Amino acid sequence: MLKTFNLGGVHPPENKLSKDKAIEVLPVPTSVFIPVAQHIGAPATPVVKRGDEVKVGQVIAKSSSFVSTNIHSSVSGKVKKVDFSSDSSGYPKEGIFIDVEGDEWIDGIDRSTDLVKEISVDGPEIIQKIQDAGIVGLGGATFPTHVKLVPPKGMKADVLLINGVECEPYLTSDHRLMLEKADEILVGTRLLMRALNVDKAVIGIENNKPDAIKLIKEKCKKYNGLSVVALKVQYPQGGEKQLINAVTGKEVPSGALPIAVGTVVSNVGTAYAVYEAIQKNKPLIERVVTVTGKGVSKPSNFLVRVGTATSELVDAAGGLPEDTGKVISGGPMMGRAIPSLDVPVTKGTSGILLMREQEATREETMTCIRCSRCTTVCPMGLEPYLLKKLGEKQIFDRAEKERIMDCIECGSCSYTCPSNLPLLDYIRYGKGKVGQIIRSRKK
Amino acid sequence: MSITVVYTIVTLAVIGAAAAVILYFVAQKFKVYEDPRIDEVEEALPGANCGGCGYAGCRAFAEACVSASEMGDLNCPVGGNDTMSSVASILGLEAVKQDPRVAFIRCNGTCDHRPKTSTFDGATTCAIASSVYSGESNCQYGCLGYGDCYDACDFDAIVMHPETGIPEIIDDKCVACGACVDACPKDLIELRKKMPKNRKVVVACRNQDKGGVARKACDVACIGCSKCFKECPFDAITMENNLAFIDSDKCKLCRKCVPVCPTNSILELNFPPRKVKPAEKEECTTT
Numbered sequence: 055m056l057k058t059f060n061l062g063g064v065h066p067p068e069n070k071l072s073k074d075k076a077i078e079v080l081p082v083p084t085s086v087f088i089p090v091a092q093h094i095g096a097p098a099t100p101v102v103k104r105g106d107e108v109k110v111g112q113v114i115a116k117s118s119s120f121v122s123t124n125i126h127s128s129v130s131g132k133v134k135k136v137d138f139s140s141d142s143s144g145y146p147k148e149g150i151f152i153d154v155e156g157d158e159w160i161d162g163i164d165r166s167t168d169l170v171k172e173i174s175v176d177g178p179e180i181i182q183k184i185q186d187a188g189i190v191g192l193g194g195a196t197f198p199t200h201v202k203l204v205p206p207k208g209m210k211a212d213v214l215l216i217n218g219v220e221c222e223p224y225l226t227s228d229h230r231l232m233l234e235k236a237d238e239i240l241v242g243t244r245l246l247m248r249a250l251n252v253d254k255a256v257i258g259i260e261n262n263k264p265d266a267i268k269l270i271k272e273k274c275k276k277y278n279g280l281s282v283v284a285l286k287v288q289y290p291q292g293g294e295k296q297l298i299n300a301v302t303g304k305e306v307p308s309g310a311l312p313i314a315v316g317t318v319v320s321n322v323g324t325a326y327a328v329y330e331a332i333q334k335n336k337p338l339i340e341r342v343v344t345v346t347g348k349g350v351s352k353p354s355n356f357l358v359r360v361g362t363a364t365s366e367l368v369d370a371a372g373g374l375p376e377d378t379g380k381v382i383s384g385g386p387m388m389g390r391a392i393p394s395l396d397v398p399v400t401k402g403t404s405g406i407l408l409m410r411e412q413e414a415t416r417e418e419t420m421t422c423i424r425c426s427r428c429t430t431v432c433p434m435g436l437e438p439y440l441l442k443k444l445g446e447k448q449i450f451d452r453a454e455k456e457r458i459m460d461c462i463e464c465g466s467c468s469y470t471c472p473s474n475l476p477l478l479d480y481i482r483y484g485k486g487k488v489g490q491i492i493r494s495r496k497k
Numbered sequence: 498m499s500i501t502v503v504y505t506i507v508t509l510a511v512i513g514a515a516a517a518v519i520l521y522f523v524a525q526k527f528k529v530y531e532d533p534r535i536d537e538v539e540e541a542l543p544g545a546n547c548g549g550c551g552y553a554g555c556r557a558f559a560e561a562c563v564s565a566s567e568m569g570d571l572n573c574p575v576g577g578n579d580t581m582s583s584v585a586s587i588l589g590l591e592a593v594k595q596d597p598r599v600a601f602i603r604c605n606g607t608c609d610h611r612p613k614t615s616t617f618d619g620a621t622t623c624a625i626a627s628s629v630y631s632g633e634s635n636c637q638y639g640c641l642g643y644g645d646c647y648d649a650c651d652f653d654a655i656v657m658h659p660e661t662g663i664p665e666i667i668d669d670k671c672v673a674c675g676a677c678v679d680a681c682p683k684d685l686i687e688l689r690k691k692m693p694k695n696r697k698v699v700v701a702c703r704n705q706d707k708g709g710v711a712r713k714a715c716d717v718a719c720i721g722c723s724k725c726f727k728e729c730p731f732d733a734i735t736m737e738n739n740l741a742f743i744d745s746d747k748c749k750l751c752r753k754c755v756p757v758c759p760t761n762s763i764l765e766l767n768f769p770p771r772k773v774k775p776a777e778k779e780e781c782t783t784t
Contacts, residue, residue, distance in 0.1 A: 143629060144630055144631030145631045146637070390629070391615075393631070394614070394615075416618045446622075476619050479619045479620035479625050480620055480625065482628075483624060483625045486628055
């Protein structure tokens with residue numbers, strides 16, 4: 055019997071259309087827009103101005119506090135302007151526009167593909183380098199990685215979990231990365247282990263990727279303390295708390311961080327970025343993005359420079375199909391629809407999903423019939439129908455008592471609702487308001 | 498048989514009398530003094546419990562009035578000056594006259610003026626839509642049209658226009674309680690001074706983008722050109738963040754700003770139609 059998490063979960067159709075497509079390097083675009091807030095925490099402060107010449111890997115926006123990170127130029131060329139442009143929400147966000155000229159990298163970056171296995175740096179230095187390289191959690195949450203690696207006082211990690219679950223339907227970027235860069239990921243894992251001072255790491259992979267499980271298991275034999283756990287396919291296993299539960303059986307208490315049960319979770323993409331930052335001296339300037347969808351003529355996995363417009367990726371995958379109803383940044387469960395193809399790829403973009411008109415239309419909503427399916431599938435043990443009502447009626451004190459802040463916004467409730475209620479929309483709204491109330495109380 | 502009935506009656510009477518005595522003393526001991534004027538003031542208020550005064554209902558407002566030493570900012574927008582003067586006379590204070598106000602929605606971005614660029618199909622409330630998304634057009638400041646203000650209005654003073662999808666305020670029903678102002682996540686609704694015959698001269702736009710961007714998103718957007726600002730003889734117009742604003746307390750309804758607006762974003766409402774200047778007569782050509 056394969057392991058999985060103990061509470062709730064759904065199993066949507068997997069639709070991993072691009073799982074056999076090797077990662078292609080997307081040509082450098084002619085211009086990029088690099089937002090300064092691509093991570094959770096304070097936005098970085100731009101340090102370049104109009105007309106400046108920049109090279110690939112140069113810091114263009116500096117981290118402004120501990121929970122923040124640097125932004126590097128992903129291209130070489132001239133800064134066109136530092137201005138606002140709409141992001142995936144349609145609201146303008148500050149960022150740096152660069153017109154590309156050539157492809158000149160700053161000195162010191164090792165661009166060869168040779169594997170560097172020997173680890174020559176110690177823990178604190180690794181963390182410092184991760185912070186300098188602007189690495190954030192590449193699973194989608196974009197939490198600055200260096201913050202995770204410094205446990206709060208009195209807490210200690212004893213196991214590192216590497217998240218190779220990729221439970222979102224359609225997405226295959228982590229899967230391909232595991233197949234093509236297995237050794238690099240494992241060296242990256244060793245680096246993270248050294249930074250955390252732990253001697254055990256477990257890589258969790260869902261059972262729908264047997265090739266990756268086999269390959270990584272094989273490679274793990276060469277490294278000390280690494281092991282692989284195959285997991286039953288169940289959404290949202292890629293959620294931090296779900297993965298911890300699935301692999302270790304431990305439960306993270308409400309409101310606490312994974313470190314409370316002695317674990318730290320990192321994505322395979324993050325492990326690869328850590329490898330590149332430390333062994334190759336290369337900051338986080340590109341990532342693997344899956345471009346997929348049932349109407350897409352060439353579903354692909356691309357290695358893309360941060361700041362590339364979505365339209366370039368769509369063109370490379372065979373263009374925008376005529377019957378496209380929605381373009382989603384991320385997966386179908388947690389991703390968000392984008393209002394324009396000018397929205398750039400950021401550090402957190404794991405996929406671009408083009409949904410056909412008939413798939414994208416929401417069905418007519420009806421009243422709640424109290425079937426309690428949402429309660430059954432909620433992986434956090436919440437009562438989504440109740441939280442929805444509390445958000446709708448703006449009863450925020452009760453919502454807080456009902457642990458609305460524990461919601462991981464996985465969307466299982468909306469997915470399963472037979473009345474097609476947009477439960478998560480209301481819950482997310484309530485969560486935002488309760489979060490505001492909690493923050494104002496702390497002040 | 499009959500003796501049982503007598504005993505029962507006597508017992509009940511004794512218990513009743515004892516309870517009455519106990520209750521009397523308890524009531525004396527734990528008596529809470531309440532100013533009788535609170536009831537009187539509450540009686541004089543409209544009883545809408547709308548919260549427009551800033552208190553949690555008419556009772557709370559009445560308590561605040563009774564404990565206040567002067568009327569000052571205390572104002573019931575629903576009852577208006579009449580109610581406030583009767584409240585003041587109950588309390589022996591001097592009433593402060595307040596200008597009646599009326600709500601106005603500062604967006605005129607109807608479908609023909611503001612082209613749709615995307616479609617939102619999530620939960621249909623303005624609060625949620627604006628928290629995830631800037632709106633269906635390229636104007637991130639404009640009305641979303643899901644009717645949170647309509648839901649908030651207790652006085653049936655807001656209707657959603659079936660064609661434009663933008664709410665409209667029925668001036669005669671609006672009591673300026675401000676519920677819609679709080680409900681609008683885009684901060685479009687303003688309480689303006691009520692003018693005779695509900696006349697208004699207003700900038701029906703909140704777009705703070707630069708002119709070109711604003712114009713592209715909406716035909717009737719304020720582009721911040723400052724022409725109205727220069728035209729106004731009463732300094733009623735201020736320019737801030739590429740947006741003109743007409744202060745209703747200073748505006749004298751001269752309407753000079755309306756024709757100079759290049760995008761027609763200034764509206765004149767409830768005025769009689771302007772006299773159209775007769776076209777100049779063609780000069781007779783003499784041979």
